[in-house]
């Protein structure tokens with residue numbers, strides 16, 4: 001689909017009140033798509049009213065669980081494309097509240113797919129899975145053939161949900177693609193605390209000219225700027241060749257967390273950090289070094305990231321310097 005083809009296209013975005021979803025919704029609205037959002041509004045995670053506040057009149061928002069058959073029926077029935085981003089993203093909370101993670105990340109997706117199979121089996125589906133399901137890498141970069149050894153409950157449930165999507169593609173012919181995302185960052189990520197990503201709380205402290213903690217520092221990670229990820233999501237929907245498949249989506253070349261912290265502070269010109277040993281309870285679910293091989297995705301879609309880490313960090317800092325007060329409050 002080229003940009004003009006999104007015009008008037010009925011698109012459903014689940015998780016659209018959250019970080020990635022709201023950036024996607026904003027792009028789709030700018031392309032004049034007809035956007036419906038289904039979101040449970042979990043403000044204790046990434047949902048935030050400010051994410052869509054200025055464009056709310058251009059979007060239909062359904063406050064519901066994607067597993068709620070009654071609430072989702074109309075939106076599923078009329079959509080041509082669904083970006084299924086709804087999910088609980090805290091790895092730590094999945095360990096302390098495993099049943100809640102099961103309901104939100106696994107059971108809800110099964111019900112959602114059953115609804116699609118029943119009501120609108122021609123719907124194009126793009127599901128956001130996670131690199132977390134690989135666990136601690138056995139080799140780098142990690143490709144799609146790497147063993148799946150989820151290090152936490154969240155990884156197990158995300159893998160189950162991804163598997164449902166691919167099974168429904170194989171068995172029922174649903175037009176689903178799953179993308180295993182790495183660390184995504186940018187405007188509208190949660191920064192009040194470290195629940196969504198450690199980079200969120202780093203950005204908060206730097207903008208407030210405070211001090212953040214760097215746990216370890218030698219770990220290698222790759223990062224995708226959210227605008228590049230939105231490009232990847234749109235490119236996936238537009239690529240019939242990706243139906244029924246799962247792909248890694250990476251981003252910038254890998255960088256140590258120490259180098260990332262130094263770069264963030266240098267770009268901001270404020271804030272500082274202190275290195276600490278990795279906390280024991282986090283060490284058990286930490287995956288060490290990770291970066292993705294995403295050659296198959298780039299070959300299938302022609303996608304590539306366009307934003308360097310330094311410009312992505314600069315854009316992110318500029319956004320939070322102007323919007324900090326909103327994102328320090330819960331909703």
Ligand SMILES: NC(=O)c1ccc[n+]([C@@H]2O[C@H](COP(=O)([O-])OP(=O)(O)OC[C@H]3O[C@@H](n4cnc5c(N)ncnc54)[C@H](O)[C@@H]3O)[C@@H](O)[C@H]2O)c1
Nearest residue numbers: 015018019020039040041042046047065066086087181184
């Ligand atoms: N942010 C990342 O770095 C990253 C990395 C890998 C995978 N992902 C995946 O991308 C997706 C979006 O992540 P995000 O960072 O934008 O998270 P987010 O928490 O900012 O947004 C997720 C949204 O989904 C909603 N939600 C959760 N469960 C729901 C349910 N059952 N029904 C309806 N709404 C529900 C929440 O209210 C929230 O608004 C998630 O599926 C996540 O697992 C994100």
